[in-house]
Amino acid sequence: MRTIRDATRELLRNLGLTTVFGNPGTTEIAFLTEWPDDFTYVLGLQESAVVAMADGYAQATRKPVLVNLHSAGGVGHSLGHVFTAFRDRAPLIVLAGQQTRSLLPDEPFLGAVEAANFPKPYVKWSIEPARAQDVPAAIAHAYYVATQAPQGPVFVSVPVDDWDAEATMPLPTGTRTPGFAPDPEALRELADALDSAGNPALVVGASVDADGAVPDVVDLAEKLGAGVWAAPMSSRCSFPEDHELFLGFLQPERKAVAEALREHDVVVVLGAPAFTYHVYRGEPGEPLPPLYLVSDDEQILARAGTGTGIRSTPKLAIRALIERVTAKTRETKPRPEKPARPAETTPISPDFAYATVAELLPDNAIVVEETPSHRNCLHDHLPITSTDTGFLTVASGTLGYGLPAAVGAALGRPDRKVVAVLGDGSSMYCVQALWTAARENAPVTFVVLDNAQYAAVRILGETAGGTKVPGTDLGGIDFAQLAQSMGVPARTVEQGADLRDALANALAENGPRLVHVKVDPNPQTLY
Numbered sequence: 001m002r003t004i005r006d007a008t009r010e011l012l013r014n015l016g017l018t019t020v021f022g023n024p025g026t027t028e029i030a031f032l033t034e035w036p037d038d039f040t041y042v043l044g045l046q047e048s049a050v051v052a053m054a055d056g057y058a059q060a061t062r063k064p065v066l067v068n069l070h071s072a073g074g075v076g077h078s079l080g081h082v083f084t085a086f087r088d089r090a091p092l093i094v095l096a097g098q099q100t101r102s103l104l105p106d107e108p109f110l111g112a113v114e115a116a117n118f119p120k121p122y123v124k125w126s127i128e129p130a131r132a133q134d135v136p137a138a139i140a141h142a143y144y145v146a147t148q149a150p151q152g153p154v155f156v157s158v159p160v161d162d163w164d165a166e167a168t169m170p171l172p173t174g175t176r177t178p179g180f181a182p183d184p185e186a187l188r189e190l191a192d193a194l195d196s197a198g199n200p201a202l203v204v205g206a207s208v209d210a211d212g213a214v215p216d217v218v219d220l221a222e223k224l225g226a227g228v229w230a231a232p233m234s235s236r237c238s239f240p241e242d243h244e245l246f247l248g249f250l251q252p253e254r255k256a257v258a259e260a261l262r263e264h265d266v267v268v269v270l271g272a273p274a275f276t277y278h279v280y281r282g283e284p285g286e287p288l289p290p291l292y293l294v295s296d297d298e299q300i301l302a303r304a305g306t307g308t309g310i311r312s313t314p315k316l317a318i319r320a321l322i323e324r325v326t327a328k329t330r331e332t333k334p335r336p337e338k339p340a341r342p343a344e345t346t347p348i349s350p351d352f353a354y355a356t357v358a359e360l361l362p363d364n365a366i367v368v369e370e371t372p373s374h375r376n377c378l379h380d381h382l383p384i385t386s387t388d389t390g391f392l393t394v395a396s397g398t399l400g401y402g403l404p405a406a407v408g409a410a411l412g413r414p415d416r417k418v419v420a421v422l423g424d425g426s427s428m429y430c431v432q433a434l435w436t437a438a439r440e441n442a443p444v445t446f447v448v449l450d451n452a453q454y455a456a457v458r459i460l461g462e463t464a465g466g467t468k469v470p471g472t473d474l475g476g477i478d479f480a481q482l483a484q485s486m487g488v489p490a491r492t493v494e495q496g497a498d499l500r501d502a503l504a505n506a507l508a509e510n511g512p513r514l515v516h517v518k519v520d521p522n523p524q525t526l527y
Contacts (some may be wrong), residue, residue, distance in 0.1 A: 007136045007167035009036060014171070015143050017066040017093065021054040021408070023047050025070030027097030027110055030163035032068075042411065042440065045432040047078035049404040052430060055081065055090040056408030059236075060366060060389055062212065063412075064091035064147050071097040071157070072112040079119060080398045085153040086122040087395035088235055089210060091146040092153040093139065094119070098128060100161040115157035128157040132165035140172035148177040149296040149313050150207075179211065179313030181320060182294070186310045190268065190292050191324035197266040199330065200224055203250065205231040205272020206395065207296065208238035213315035214387040217270060220322050221245045225330035229260065231272035235395035238271065241383035248336055249379050252277045258284030263333070268292045271314040273300050274307060278397075339380045344496040347520040350374040353449055354381040356499050357421060360507055366409050368420040369393045370402025370427075371449055376524065378421070389413070400429025403446065407433050407512075410442035417443055417507065424450040425474060431482060437512040438487030445506045446488070446514040448479045451521045479516035490514035 008031075012018060019040045024032055035041060044050035047069050054067045069075050075096050085092050098104075099111035112118060116126040125145040129138045135158055142154040194200050202224075208217055217239060221228050228239045232252040239246055250257050257275050261267055267289050269275075274293050291307030293300070294317045301309035310317065342351035354377045361367070361382070366389055369378055384391040392409060394401035406420035427448050437444055452475035483490035493502045493515060506513035 002167045003163065004132050004135050004165050004167050005031065005163040007171060008139060008163075009039075011136045011140060011171055012066065013038070015140070017064065017143070019057070020066045020068050021050050021057070022068035023050050023070060023074065024068070025074055025097060025110070027071045027099060027160045028068060030160050031095070031097070031158070042436065044404070044436050046430065047074045048081050048400060049430040049433040049436070051078045051081040051085060051092065051094070052401050052404035053408035053411075053433060053436065054092050055085045055088055055401070056368065056392060056405030057412040058090045058092060058408075059088060059210070059392055060409035061412040062210070062389075064093060064143060067092050067094045069094060069096045071099065071110050071115070075112065075115075075118055079122070081401060082119050082153055083122045084394055084396040084398045084401050089151045089207065090153060091151040093142050093146055094123070094153055094155045095139065096155065096157045098157045098159040101159045102161070104159070112157060116155065119155045122153070123155045124152040126155040128159075129162070132159075132162035133167065133169050135162050136167070137169065137172050140174065144174060144176065149179055151210075179296070179316050180311075181316040182310045182312035186308070187317070187320055187324060189308070190310060191321060193266050193290070193292065194224060194268070194321070195326045199264050200226045200266040200268070201247070201261065201264040202226050202228045203231050203267060203269045203272060203274075204228060204238035205234050205270065206236040206238065207271030208314045208318075209236040209389060211271070211314040212388070213318050214238055214240070216315055216318040216322065218243065218387070220318050220325075223322060223327045224325060225328050225332060227332050231269065231275065232257065233276045233278065233395070234272060235393050236389070237384035237386070237391035240385045240387060242385045244335060245332060246335065247333060250275065253279050253281055255281060255284045258286065258288055261289055262286070264289050266290050266292070268294065269307075270294050270318065274304050342381065345520075346494065346496050348493070348496050348499060348517055350377040350449055350451075350519050350524070351381055352496060353447070353499065353517050353519060354378055354421070356503060357419065357447060358382040360500070360503050361419060362417045362507060365417045365419050366413060367391045368402050368406040368409060368418060369422075370399070371421055371423040372426070373423065373451070373524065374449060399426040401426075403427050404430045404433035404436075406444050406446065407437045407440070407442050410437070410444040411440055414443055417445070419445050419447065419507070421447045421449065424448055424452065424477060424479070427479065428477065432486070434483050434488045434512070434514070435486040441511045443510055444512050445503075446483070446512070447503065448514065448516050449519045450477070450479065450516060451519050479514060483514040488512045488514050490516060492516040492518070494518045
């Protein structure tokens, strides 16, 4: 008899979903039993870490990936990073176990009540199939929804007894929906506006790099002679930061954005909201310049309070614009002066730590970052120059993404060194992903900047007028011993003179290494 399990595995092969990130439970045994030799199961020790690893893998490879989670509580553990995957627009097909159908009316142990509703609203689509025979079709539907722009996670809950049922339906067939081009009339209006502009600017967001369109946006900027800003809180690098047209990073605050864009007469926002804000300090004194917002997400376009929306996936819109606009030589705003190299000090400054990483960073490396209180140090001293997934960070603000995401990125792109620069607080949320890094011998170097506190909370609390915020002091965590206990060789550095040698040795190894860097705890201004 051909079972639903047999049919689903054939479907997963057809869809290229043979790498599975998971944490198993009893309601997943029937799916996992007699695991095929041509499938890879990447084990994580907690569901939140599993989802973040899969997110990093999907983003680094630009491919969808299957995540297998335990029912109810296991899915609950994962939801913080399901939210992150939704914000990251990562195409994850989350397949969760469920108790046997005959027990569900009695609300059984490990049963998920209203399983399909549990992860909403942070999945694009969610279902628990009505019949066992519908499981393969539901997974195929989920795959096509997850991979259709705007991409994002989806959820399928499968009762445990469905896998042994007879498969009576033919396997679904179909193809992924490709990107879509902008409306020709809207494109003409935008091209005319750019041709007429005296000082246009582009603002690039994460979707540009996700669509593999960074070389295209470089061509567009150079043809226009337009300066380029990184969108506030962008989770990927969508323009090489050493390019002469790169103007810097917009801050997530209304007045700062308005001031930065004040001199431009036309601004085109590509693959980002207009705009993502984190703090509110009042309204700007003057309006934003005329905006054109190019996005594949109808919700982003609907939320935009100003400007003209054009719906399109980034690469097709950018390439169409390159064909339409007139090449011009414009006098652009000079690039901000590069900060001087930080001094070698003890305690080690975060600026010096980032500058040292930049000096040693291998060519074509992927940088994964989660140091919220040191983001400006990253911008100043570690420019991302790759035009292909050179940088990943958390889009949602949910801590704990960086460490497991780096493991997933390294597994997805073993041809490239992954360097994860992490805060001490954020590292502890999913530190168990170090075990997976060791088990899989992932080519990733973890650099933990330890300031012994949740510094971003302290900084923003003090900026808002607070003088005493509880729950921000950490300290006393020995990350080197913690890493070594899970199989990752590690070293602690407290002296500035020792940092370069420690990082160079870690980067020279093929497998995972961790460098625990104790940095100056004095907080720096964020924005």
